[in-house]
Amino acid sequence: MKNTTGKFRLFWERAGMLVVFAALFTGCSLFVPRFFSPANMEGLLLSVSTIGIIACTMLFCLAAGAFDLSVGSVVACAGIVAALVMNATGSVVLGVLAGLALGLLVGLVNGLLIAKAGINALIATLATMQIVRGLGYIVSGGKSVGIVLDQFFLLGNTVLLKIPAGTDPVSGETVYFKIITPVLICLVCFVGFGFLIERTTYGRNTLALGGNPEAARLAGIPVDRLRIIIFSMQGLMAGVAGIVLASRMTSGQPKTSEGLELEVISACVLGGVSLNGGIGKMSYVVAGVLIMGTMSNAMNLLNVDSFYQYVARGLILLVAVAFDRLKQRRA
């Protein structure tokens, strides 16, 4: 008896929220019209890919007992910088590198402010969030920056896989379920960062840092360097997400992704990543991102007014956190 409850708890800890997602997904498929259609599935996956990419590194920030509010601004600014450089140089590669470099630079600054200057993560990244958002407006002149190089659009819009999924009842044509590049990029990130957190000293040291910074330092973990790396990676991945998004939108948009940072943090916490640091798994992030995406998608399909969607998302987050606390208290 004891053994089975132990096993159940272990399973619940590892994959509990994935089960919740599976239930939610099944429910939506059964009761929400058009939910389980190829076109909608495609859109759902595409819509979670941006949050998913950034959530991978946000997992590390949260596991280290911090978070990064500047990611939404970095997404916008990286897209703009990539667009401007591409238009100026005619080189996709240079544009992409410029966007990534911007992300890495912002992340590095965040890391240095937090690790070396001792500014807390809330203030440091709140400041860079606004600075980078402002810079995005300044360099773009407040307008969207159209991109003229068609090859760049392949990055975010290439169909990698076409799976026949029935026929259209009206036209009689075959309908395909398509996997598009951002989804694959997101998937690669899930696997890659999942490996990093579970199977490397980088991941385990991050969790130790979040669990008790002083104990980690006294155990020989280079905590300052680790913090700088964690935030640099976060900036870099926000840059990746920004470039992919710019490719999908065929332009750099200064207004895009406002509030994205909160959506990412919500998704992670919803999945079970601790805001106090020290506890986090990639499966939690995957579950959180998918649950958030599915909820939004289902509400859209049900024509729930976007004003109400905000309220609903907030409530869901509260319920998830309350649920998690309850789980911990029983432990």
Added chain:
Amino acid sequence: MPTRLVFDGVTKEFPGVRALDDVSFAVEGGQVHALMGENGAGKSTLLKILSGAYTPTGGTVAIDGALQVFSGTAAAITAGVAVIYQELFLVPEMTVAENLYLGHLPARGGVVNRRQLHDDARRQLAWIGEEIDPATKVGHLPIAQRQLVEIAKALSRGARVIAFDEPTSSLSAREVERLFAVIRDLRARGHVVLYVTHRMDEVFAVCDAVTVLRDGRHIRTFSSMVGLTVDDIIRSMVGRELSNVFNYAPRPVGGPALELAGLTGPGVTAPVSLAVAEGEIVGLFGLVGAGRSELLRLIYGAERRTGGTVRIAGRPAAIATPRDAIGAGLVFCPEDRKRDGIVPVRSVEENINLSARRLHAAGGFVLNRAWERANAEKHVAALAIKTASLETQIVFLSGGNQQKVILARWLSEDVKVILLDEPTRGIDVGAKSEIYAIIQQLAGRGVGVLLVSSELPEVLGLADRVLVMRGGALSGEFPRADATEAGVLRAALPVAS
């Protein structure tokens, strides 16, 4: 009429563990009742039930015959229970008076009546015979006075059952006497005083009865101290005879393991030069505040030193950070395990492998999971670490087992020198003797041990040589043969000016 506290069949089960098993005993008011037992014996759990933090899964608690069902800590306070923990629950940024009446400040229309607040506070403090300015911020008071404020706070809330959880661990001898006077005063008023401690001298100094728990069960209640000896209590705590907890045996010593020359830095007032040989245990004794912990932290690179050199195994070691120290074979077990030692939310296995895993990971990066599991299993077995599993979060282990996990962390390294800062603080007798054995095994392997302790018997019992610190400087050195309690203590006590 004195208060009476009765535990009847109290049981508390956690998933997989029965922390308390059918514990029944009565505590009479007007007596100081010691609660003793090894770590993991259930003392903390019992206190948490008393304070309303835990709900028992079976049995009852009654105060003056009235059954108490504490639905939370607030309910326990209302029922007249106060638990004074090692870590105090005062707000350092608020004044003494504000802390005393936190939650029920005298106010009219939401505006605090400061004069009444201070008058009430002064009266309350005078009641326990303490003169503290109620307007002082609690953060500015020494620990001992904060503790008295906490007691005054409990009394201001009408506490009749007052439990102390190792209240003297950070107090000086004089402060302990002050506390005992207050405790005796509580006794004279007929309150129930429950006193949890590991220190035998205190039990005999202040207690009138002793209850011993072991493995969550009530073993015995000695209702009188008459004719009772330390051995009687220890026997029931560990359930076996303890002839000599130290089992000291001389060891051969080798070349120099650690050499300090002219070390200076914060907390150290005069340059420190000392040496520890391979296989030697050097005890570093001193009163609280003598600079012993500060010295260890300077050696380890946890604080920046301002001068001096460190040599390990005869070679100069450039130690600027703990990481450098570990790389050179110098490791450190901090005094405050919870704050500086363990990563509470991570597993036993992870806490063991925290440092050494880098040596076994491919490229220092990809974990060698087979090694990690094997290493953790090896040390859990070798050090007899009591844990439900390797995946258990370390915070659920008792203090002694947490300390063993930290020792295991360093045994996983290629250690040449180990710095131990109060390695048995807050640990029960049984686990203490196990840790003493581990320390001696380490020395037997040729590791140089520098052991800081404020327990004189521990230093005298274990060390091959005793160093004494006073006021931030070395003040004495005694070979084992010449180290007497009186001599060492004399070197440690402040010189009368």
